[in-house]
Amino acid sequence: MTMRAMRSIVLATLLLGGTAAAAxxxxxxxxxxxxxxxxxxxxxxxxxxxxxxxxxxxxxxxxxxxxxxxxxxxxxxxxxxxxxxxxxxxxxxxxxxxxxxxxxxxxxxxxxxxxxxxxxxxxxxxxxxxxxxxxxxxxxxNNDQLHEAAGELANRMGVKRVYLLAPNYQAGKDAMEGFKRNYKGEIVGERFSAVNQPDYSVEIATVAAARPDAIYTFYPGGMGVNFTKQYQQAGLMTKIPMVSVSTIDGSTLPALGEVALGAVTSSPYAPDxxxxxxxxxxxxxxxxxxxxxxxxxxxxxxxxxxxxxxxxxxxxxxxxxxxxxxxxxxxxxxxxxxxxxxxxxxxxxxxFYRVDVIKGRDGQAALASKGVIFERSRDSYAGECRMD
Structure with missing residues (x-):
């Protein structure tokens, strides 16, 4: 093989290698x-x-x-x-x-x-x-961590008696456990709903009968929209305040608008x-x-x-x-x-922050941070983790 041919092969190999690396x-x-x-x-x-x-x-x-x-x-x-x-x-x-x-x-x-x-x-x-x-x-x-902050928020708000509501799947179960970990008041009742159910009349009637100081809800996505609208229509939003996580947030607020005004949430994030x-x-x-x-x-x-x-x-x-x-x-x-x-x-x-639903400068419902709940929140399970 000539020297020129060998150089050509080496150059081609380098070019191919460079192409692969750039994928x-x-x-x-x-x-x-x-x-x-x-x-x-x-x-x-x-x-x-x-x-x-x-x-x-x-x-x-x-x-x-x-x-x-x-x-x-x-x-x-x-x-x-x-x-x-x-x-x-x-x-x-x-x-x-x-x-x-x-x-x-x-x-x-x-x-x-x-x-x-x-x-x-x-x-x-x-x-x-x-x-x-x-x-x-x-x-x-961690799912629990998200709700541990909410339990502490409820304490700071002076909520003595609360009713818990969440959908029946892993995140809903974690929500209940996480909230209870830090909350110091009385849990007067708790109820798991079917995932993606459209009607919450039974849950709302049960809450009205229990007469807690507040409810705590975790209903993400469309579940949160349906529940919040029905809760407002039942006239309970001002009588039994709603504290929530991932029920009223940036993804659901556009569909809720003024229906969500006054709601208090715990969140890791706010746009402001x-x-x-x-x-x-x-x-x-x-x-x-x-x-x-x-x-x-x-x-x-x-x-x-x-x-x-x-x-x-x-x-x-x-x-x-x-x-x-x-x-x-x-x-x-x-x-x-x-x-x-x-x-x-x-x-x-x-x-984690307290984030309230307020009327913004443009007159529309908006999310506003109202202070820090935890500066540097750590989940409760890291000690059980053993990496391979």
Whole structure:
């Protein structure tokens, strides 16, 4: 073989290697994009894609390809799509997932394949403690943690007697347990509703009969819209105040409007949080989508920024699992929520806020932060987590 021929082969090999290295990092985006919970998933996707669009199709300077999939809030559908993303599409990262029943179904198939799963909403307790994985990171919260802040909020509001309401699935069960952990008053009753039921007349009648000081509700998505409207129509909103999490938020407020005025919520996020990352995010989200960002959009934007920070640190190399995990754990980005760091189980240490529904400057119902409940909230299960 001549020297010129050998040089040609070497050059061709280098060029091919460079092309392979430059291939986009494939990210599966799995969420609920149809049915009663679709508004939550759409906000998740829009928040994530805003970060991608801000980098012109890249994250952390690395080209990415986003594969968008709808789980329809069905665990079996979620597993089917997760396997498709792993086996056919060969994704390196999966993100999204709104509902805990879907997260419980897909968590093990994804993480056992040593593919990174970056959740931006659902945080069921079983995967926070003993079922944790080195391949799972969250930019949201453990489900209980979300409601522990609400229990403390109810204490500060002077609520002595409360009635609890939630849908009958993993996140609803976690909601009840989380609220009870910090609440110091009397639980006069609790009721689980069917997931996505449209009529809450029985629940409302039961609350009226129990006559608590307040109710505590966790009804995400369309469930929250239906319950809140029916509760207001029953004339109870002013008689028995509603404290809630993920019932009245940025995803449901547009459908509720003035019906939700006066409601008090506990939340990890509000559009008016005064930090540079959030101001930039809110302005960009409003400009691109023409609406206020919800906590689902904010948490998903954080997920994209987290992934971007890890890709930047590793130069886009996700195959070195230890290095990429270390880059994720560093959390080298500015969260729109304020302070953000990872606990030992790779769930966030972050603030929770009191967020009220008020009449905004434009006369429309708006979410307004009214102080911090916990500065640096840690979930209650990290001690049970033993990473492999």
């Amino acid at each position: 986009p990092v494939r990210i599966g985006f799995l969420s609920t994009l149809s049915g009663p919970g679709a508004a939550l998933g759409v906000d998740q996707y829009d928040g994530f894609m805003l970060a991608v669009d801000q980098e012109n199709g890249r994250l952390g300077g690395v080209e990415v390809k986003i594969l968008r999939e709808d789980d329809e809030m069905k665990p079996e559908k979620g597993v089917q799509i997760a396997r498709q993303l792993l086996d056919r599409d060969r994704v390196s990262i999966v993100t999204g997932i709104v509902f805990s029943n879907v997260m419980m179904a897909v968590h093990r198939p994804i993480t056992s394949a040593k593919v990174f799963l970056v959740g931006s909403n659902a945080g069921p307790t079983p995967i926070t403690g003993k079922g944790c994985s080195p391949y799972f990171f969250s930019t949201s919260w 949080l005064d930090n540079a990352a959030n101001r930039e995010f809110v302005q960009a989200f409003r400009k691109k989508y023409g609406r206020e960002p919800s906590l689902y959009a904010a948490q998903s934007y954080d997920a994209a920024r987290l992934i971007a920070s890890a890709l930047r640190r590793t130069g886009g190399n996700v195959d070195d699992k230890a290095a990429f995990r270390a880059a994720l754990k560093a959390a080298d980005f500015q969260s729109v929520r304020g302070y953000f760091a990872f606990n030992t189980n790779q769930f966030p240490i972050s603030p």
